Amino acid sequence: MEIIHLSAECYPVAKVGGLGDVVGALPKYQNKLGHFAKVVMPAYDTKFMRENEFEVVYDGWGKLADLNFPVRIFREKTNVLGFDLFLVHIAGLLDRPKVYGYDDDVERFLAFQIAVLDWINQWEHQPDVIHCHDHHTGLTPFMTANCFGYRRLNQIPTILTIHNAQYQGQFGWDKLNYIPEFDPWKGGQLGWGGAINPLASAIKCAWRITTVSPSYLDEISHKANGLESLLATEQYKSRGILNGIDNEVWDPAQDEMLYKRFNGKTVESGKKANKAALCAVFNLDPEKPLFTFIGRLVGEKGADLLPEIFINALSYSQGGINILVLGSGEKEVEDRLEGLKQYFGGNYNTYIGYNEQLSHQIYAGADFLLMPSRVEPCGLNQMYAMRYGTIPIVRRIGGLKDTVTDIGDGGFGICHDQTSVGDVGHAIGRAYGLFQDTKKMKEIKKLIMTLDHSWDRAAQQYIDLYQI
Numbered sequence: 024m025e026i027i028h029l030s031a032e033c034y035p036v037a038k039v040g041g042l043g044d045v046v047g048a049l050p051k052y053q054n055k056l057g058h059f060a061k062v063v064m065p066a067y068d069t070k071f072m073r074e075n076e077f078e079v080v081y082d083g084w085g086k087l088a089d090l091n092f093p094v095r096i097f098r099e100k101t102n103v104l105g106f107d108l109f110l111v112h113i114a115g116l117l118d119r120p121k122v123y124g125y126d127d128d129v130e131r132f133l134a135f136q137i138a139v140l141d142w143i144n145q146w147e148h149q150p151d152v153i154h155c156h157d158h159h160t161g162l163t164p165f166m167t168a169n170c171f172g173y174r175r176l177n178q179i180p181t182i183l184t185i186h187n188a189q190y191q192g193q194f195g196w197d198k199l200n201y202i203p204e205f206d207p208w209k210g211g212q213l214g215w216g217g218a219i220n221p222l223a224s225a226i227k228c229a230w231r232i233t234t235v236s237p238s239y240l241d242e243i244s245h246k247a248n249g250l251e252s253l254l255a256t257e258q259y260k261s262r263g264i265l266n267g268i269d270n271e272v273w274d275p276a277q278d279e280m281l282y283k284r285f286n287g288k289t290v291e292s293g294k295k296a297n298k299a300a301l302c303a304v305f306n307l308d309p310e311k312p313l314f315t316f317i318g319r320l321v322g323e324k325g326a327d328l329l330p331e332i333f334i335n336a337l338s339y340s341q342g343g344i345n346i347l348v349l350g351s352g353e354k355e356v357e358d359r360l361e362g363l364k365q366y367f368g369g370n371y372n373t374y375i376g377y378n379e380q381l382s383h384q385i386y387a388g389a390d391f392l393l394m395p396s397r398v399e400p401c402g403l404n405q406m407y408a409m410r411y412g413t414i415p416i417v418r419r420i421g422g423l424k425d426t427v428t429d430i431g432d433g434g435f436g437i438c439h440d441q442t443s444v445g446d447v448g449h450a451i452g453r454a455y456g457l458f459q460d461t462k463k464m465k466e467i468k469k470l471i472m473t474l475d476h477s478w479d480r481a482a483q484q485y486i487d488l489y490q491i
């Protein structure tokens with residue numbers, strides 16, 4: 024099959040979070056199954072663009088209301104990612120350093136989708152499926168189904184994967200004229216809650232919907248930032264497919280970003296060396312258990328509770344633990360986490376910002392990874408942590424529930440029920456106790472490194488789903 028993945032992110036071209044990881048891996052594993060998966064994404068001004076070779080495959084003009092803009096589509100020449108990568112260049116709109124966060128993001132991602140459809144519309148053949156990821160590509164199913172200019176494309180199945188229903192990309196009806204001409208009677212398919220809502224529109228118009236874990240699919244029909252009833256109605260065409268991880272990128276035995284590489288046999292000495300190097304950099308004590316949090320510092324991840332959780336844990340343990348945070352997000356949370364350094368230096372440190380290499384080093388050097396998420400559609404961090412022998416401490420929700428079983432239930436992680444200071448504190452206490460049991464710690468580390476979270480199974484599940 025020929026599969027077109029449309030996405031705002033794709034690792035290592037441009038990554039803000041887990042969406043980038045998924046789109047950077049899934050197509051590669053689909054190709055391994057004998058298919059022909061491609062990624063089409065915006066050409067941002069990133070290091071990847073400067074360091075790789077491209078050829079131009081399309082030159083044309085796009086139109087967004089009164090704005091006519093030149094479009095150039097590049098193909099990466101050497102298949103460096105294991106799949107065909109196409110980058111859509113729109114000067115002044117997409118060629119910026121950041122992926123998101125501009126005032127004209129609505130215009131940027133709509134122009135991107137229009138440019139892609141104009142391009143595909145000119146192909147002599149048609150792809151077998153267009154797979155859209157999150158709201159940035161959410162108007163594509165509506166446009167292929169309804170826009171007069173894209174009539175040729177209306178038999179191509181469209182799939183929406185919801186990586187996170189919290190973000191929906193809403194904008195006002197005053198921008199309706201951005202969307203190429205369509206039958207006005209179909210306009211209702213664009214809206215939800217008084218606005219044009221790209222995620223809602225994709226939920227209505229896509230031929231199939233997937234969420235990134237089965238538990239998240241169950242949860243969103245009663246908690247989805249306003250889309251609950253819509254998702255409940257569209258359950259019949261929805262399916263939960265648990266994300267995998269890219270075992271080639273995330274392999275402690277091959278990972279060049281680590282201080283020391285290791286495998287299941289050398290996990291003890293390997294993790295010890297990585298922990299020692301990390302502790303030296305961050306002024307922590309390598310003899311004490313090292314807890315970490317890696318991720319976006321936002322309420323959804325429970326990050327607002329971290330300062331209080333850490334104050335309690337560091338105080339109650341009387342300095343018996345280390346904590347290291349890597350993340351960025353809400354300014355207030357960043358400041359509070361930074362502020363703790365002055366009180367708990369020697370046991371606590373932070374890196375506020377985004378640092379891919381450091382994330383690998385922390386997964387390898389930490390003992391425990393905290394994920395007290397309020398919402399977690401799948402979560403990749405817990406799977407990376409396990410692959411690197413780090414024990415996850417997670418809230419039982421979404422994909423965390425589907426991937427981590429509590430030690431008390433014969434499993435290998437520490438689970439808690441609520442995103443609360445008390446629940447997480449209690450879980451940290453349990454982890455502290457576990458850390459004293461060296462034999463059990465060794466057993467669990469070895470076990471979690473062998474768990475199979477590779478993409479092979481999920482890649483096939485998507486292929487099955489495309490056979491509509």
Ligand SMILES: Nc1ncnc2c1ncn2[C@@H]1O[C@H](COP(=O)(O)OP(=O)(O)O[C@H]2O[C@H](CO)[C@@H](O)[C@H](O)[C@H]2O)[C@@H](O)[C@H]1O
Binds near residue numbers: 044382
């Ligand atoms: N400061 C930082 N420095 C370096 N690396 C950092 C970082 N902050 C985060 N990361 C990395 O970003 C990724 C985060 O992935 P997640 O899946 O946990 O969350 P995210 O909420 O972004 O993704 C959404 O989409 C994914 C994919 O479907 C779902 O798993 C998830 O539940 C959903 O919320 C990991 O690779 C992590 O290491």
